[in-house]
Amino acid sequence: MKLLIIEDDINLATTLTRRLTKHSFNCEVAHNQTEALLRARQQQPDCILLDMKLADENGLALIAPLRHLLPKAHIVLLTGFASIATAVEAMRLGANDYLTKPVDMASLLKVLKVEPVSTVTEIPEEVMSPERLEWEHIQHVLHSNNGNVSMTARQLNMHRRTLQRKLQKKPVQQ
The missing domain is CATH 1.10.10.60 (Homeodomain-like)
Incomplete structure (x- = not known):
């Protein structure tokens, strides 16, 4: 599977690339919006990991153009500043999933793998404070x-x- 990682933190992007390559993903990395759109056009990835904060840019602004360019791609928004408002906005713009940093590899692999969606809704064991x-x-x-x-x-x-x-x-x- 082709995966485009759009992340301005070079260390995190390198770590994600290294770990996801071990799980049979062909990873490409972009560090800003312009580079991301260029790589998306060239590579036609199946999945996209998109950071919400890209230096001075907002990753939310990239969701609609990426969705238009790649209507079948699986877009996962990663953020260190999670809120219900941004999650709702990301889904409205076309993201498939929303994960908070730091994300564990098991959760990331779970959302990236194309698996049949379960109709059973799991109740989280941990309740928000x-x-x-x-x-x-x-x-x-x-x-x-x-x-x-x-x-x-x-x-x-x-x-x-x-x-x-x-x-x-x-x-x-x-």
């Missing part, structure tokens, strides 16, 4: 208000400064 749920909800409301902090604070019934303090903190892990 209340702090993580709050973070996800704030991000969703903020996204629906196009980043307007004052309007988001009013909808969440909290003071604007309180919301700003919460937004300055890093996302809470599970």
Whole structure:
């Protein structure tokens, strides 16, 4: 299978290439949007691993052109800054999967392999912490208000400064 890795972190791209080559993937790497579109046209990959943050560029902006260019490709968005809002946006734009970094190889291989989709929905064993749920909800409301902090604070019934303090903190892990 041909795989295009679009990642600005050279060390991560090299590691992914080395590990996925061992699993019979023919890997190509691109480090920016221009290079990614060029390699996608030339190589016609079956799967694409796309980083959401490419230096100063946004990987979300690449999903639609890649989907138009390669309608049958399996696009997986990787991000270190996960939120429900970006996951929904990525799926709306045409991504097939959304994974958070650091991603373990088993999870990555599971989404990259073409397997029949199970109709049984698995319930995750780990439940999100209340702090993580709050973070996800704030991000969703903020996204629906196009980043307007004052309007988001009013909808969440909290003071604007309180919301700003919460937004300055890093996302809470599970």
